[in-house]
Amino acid sequence: MSTSLSAEPATANAPKLKSVRARGTWQQRMTTEIAIRDFTFRTDEPERVGGTNSAPTPMEFVAGALNGCITVVVETVASELGLTLRALETSSHAHMDVRGFDGTADVSPHFQDYALTITIDVDADEPQRSELVRQSEKRCPAINLVRDAGVDLTIDWDFGTAA
């Protein structure tokens, strides 16, 4: 039986796909030149592990990207909720068990745990803060990538002295 409970067109909630592309070219000594649209940057490793220490490591870039990702989401959700965002700082501190990369133990090579602290100055009452936290954590791509990977993720929201 067909139903017609909704007047919305069938495509109203169809997938809205966005491409993400990146290219990399090895430069020797643990260094990679990355090209994304018109942008370029490099990943590297510290000298003690064979790199030239000219840039963050790949997994440091993942952590930095997570900081940038939650920041975009909080700005977006705050705007939707009509909240004035005055300042937002983030801090990531994760641990990896290097035996995974080294191949010396059968452990995950990526993050074992991941602590994210979000320090925020926003005009919001308690229900608004809760809604901001709930939606931001649910909608952030990078946070959910790490969480879905089974990483022990803790997120600490510090609303400081904002009223």
Add this chain to the structure above:
Amino acid sequence: MSTSLSAEPATANAPKLKSVRARGTWQQRMTTEIAIRDFTFRTDEPERVGGTNSAPTPMEFVAGALNGCITVVVETVASELGLTLRALETSSHAHMDVRGFDGTADVSPHFQDYALTITIDVDADEPQRSELVRQSEKRCPAINLVRDAGVDLTIDWDFGTAA
């Protein structure tokens, strides 16, 4: 009962933890200044979604980091296997369903699928190639982060015309 089947010290295969840290400061308009050790970079968004398009997006950085990560691992494993690596290029092409970020559908906000192509020029016979592929995929932190997150990850190794 205590056992002494192994002469190895108890700490021989203890976790070897490495910290990964990053800080982020919101610059308004979807832009974040990221600080990692002595390095700084920014994440941004295209103008059509409210950014200033001064840098890649956070999830583009994740893709670029994955390219850099597998490159480091391949260089490392090739060296361990005594193989001469001449060139290595990587290409990531992923899709996200933006409804997750937008909060308009209950779908994952991160990668729906992720296609990685690795083009490699290395002196290696078939068993060596297989071992290089097996160890690299197992030991790469970023690849395993994406795989463990349930993303439909495909990895295509192109050994080109290398003997």
